[in-house]
Amino acid sequence: MVRITEDMVRKRSEHNEMQISTLEEISLHQQDIERLEYLDKWCRDLKILYLQSNLIPKIENVARLKKLEYINLALNNIEKIENLEGCESLKKLDLTVNFVGELTSVQSLKNLYNFRELFLTGNPCADFEHYREYVIATLPQLQWLDGREIEKSERIQAVQDLPFIQGFILEQQNRYLKKRAREKYEASKQPQAGEENGDNSTNPDESGNKENCGKGDGRWYTHINEEDQPKDSLIELSKDKTHEEKVDDFWQQKTSYTPESRIEVHNHLKELKEKEDKKNAPDQKPQRKYFADDGRPFNVNEPKVDFSLTEDDQNVNLDVSVFKHMDTSMLDCDVQPLYVRVTLKGKILQLALPEEVSVVNSKAQRSQVTGHLVITMPKIKPVLRPKQSQTETKTATKTVQSAEKKERQVPGQSYLEVDENARSGPDIAGIVHSQTASKAPFSGHAGRRREVEERQNSEGFVDDPDVPPLE
Incomplete structure (x- = not known):
């Protein structure tokens, strides 16, 4: 209703x-x-x-x-x-x-x-x-x-x-009014008669005749005389008839012009419409499951976006290729200890994590250049490694480089190994004198210095402090 x-x-x-x-x-x-x-x-x-x-x-x-x-x-x-x-x-x-x-x-x-x-x-x-x-x-x-x-x-x-x-x-x-009272009484008895016959057939007075209505929309334009109306008759629809034949029989039956018949027509049209809509409705896809029966999270990529899930000693990193111009309000990120879920426009990207992460310390950032969503999730149990000294690091680097050279070496060819401690060529470390060195006068030849001995003062020389020294 x-x-x-x-x-x-x-x-x-x-x-x-x-x-x-x-x-x-x-x-x-x-x-x-x-x-x-x-x-x-x-x-x-x-x-x-x-x-x-x-x-x-x-x-x-x-x-x-x-x-x-x-x-x-x-x-x-x-x-x-x-x-x-x-x-x-x-x-x-x-x-x-x-x-x-x-x-x-x-x-x-x-x-x-x-x-x-x-x-x-x-x-x-x-x-x-x-x-x-x-x-x-x-x-x-x-x-x-x-x-x-x-x-x-x-x-x-x-x-x-x-x-x-x-x-x-x-x-x-x-x-x-007497005729109308009789129609109401017959309409009230018709459902019981249909039940006695063991089928869902209805009386012509209730079925709603379509010969006296327009185009099946419940509009009547003519009236049926009382003497033309069959009494105490039922529409016997054989079970062997197809649905289309039953519908045709329904529309061909004569009925009186009453509110009950109009309601019957309306209900019949409504039922046909529901069946047609159900027939034309697309098949509903089964509901997607995000977790197994034991609670294990599934990997789901409904938006079909590219992503990269990597890990190092300290963190688990997720890079989602979100569209650059997508508004951030359309994104939702949910980090859990064993899985991460990103919702893009109502579609879910869910990934199971390789190990348990810290939810409180996790961070989600949006790149201003590419628009990607980068989620950094610290591990609960990070891998701790001892720090190497600078000498050990250089030695390890040289060892790796030597191994790479040997892998690239072609059979039948030999390479000259040079000792870095043996110097070949002039030592240019002492070319530039320090600023504290004394300035010596130049000789006549360009670029060469000579040492000048300091001359002794004469016997009658008196050192006057007011006279400035000669440069």
Whole structure:
């Protein structure tokens, strides 16, 4: 059963910014609604209400809508005009193709001063003799009936004939109400008859005839006479028939024009649609498992991205080739002691780690150049190695280099080995003198120095301290 919900009303009020308290117009057509409710509490300012092509059997819960001007209830299961006396602003009521057979119920609209237009086309009461005259005489404020304007002369004639035609209307109405009661009784007995026969067949009165409806959408355009309707007959569908043949038999059976048959047609169409949708639905893939039964994590790469998982003595490193321009908000990283999980746009990359890591000290960084995601996870038990001295390191390096030379050596060829301790050539270490060395005068030859002996002072030389020394 489809009910009117607040979410449904809000979705239909986008033009009012999802505000339903101030909503003035709403369309709830073709929603398979089976009861009219809640709108008088949520939308008190409502002026226009569209409810056509539903399964509403009764007009109710609209008396508080004082501003309501137009309500469309065409193609529903309404059998009586009622509960509209409080809609003091109502101008137009559309009940096209319903099941209104109690024509005297139009008197409930008599006190609506603003009421101007009424549609009752396609209802059983519209087939009554003097139907139009009776409605015109009963509703003096009405100006349009079934799309035709009411003329003054027509109104005067209808008012004069009302005492005479009222008896005919009541007689036809009572005849229809008796027929309707019999249809309800037969409809209530049909499911039991189907059970007694041991199959899921239904009575023609309940199956919903498609000869008197349009294109299978639940719209009826003609009526079946009572004498043409088979009584106490069941549709016997052989179990050997295919599904298509059973569907054809269902549509070929005649039925009366009742709310029950319309609901039966609706349920049948709904069932066919569900079967068709189920048939055309793609095969659902089995749910992916991320862990074995014993709790061991699986390696999963749903986004199909390139990655590199390496380890050293201290850390386990993961480099994920994330798209450079992907927003970081689309990434999620989860490091666990035995596995790491990276979520990219809802798709999971999960890798089992070679050994247990520290979750608290793990780091995840995004490269600003390539956009890659680099996750560094320290090991719980890192490998500790002793530090080598500089001499041992050089010796090890020379040993490795010598081994590489021997591997590259071609048979029949020998290489000259040079002792690094034996010097060949001039020693250029002492070419440059230190700054503390005394400056010696140059000789005449460029680039050569000579030593000059210091001359002794003469006997009469007096050293005057005020005289500066010669350079």
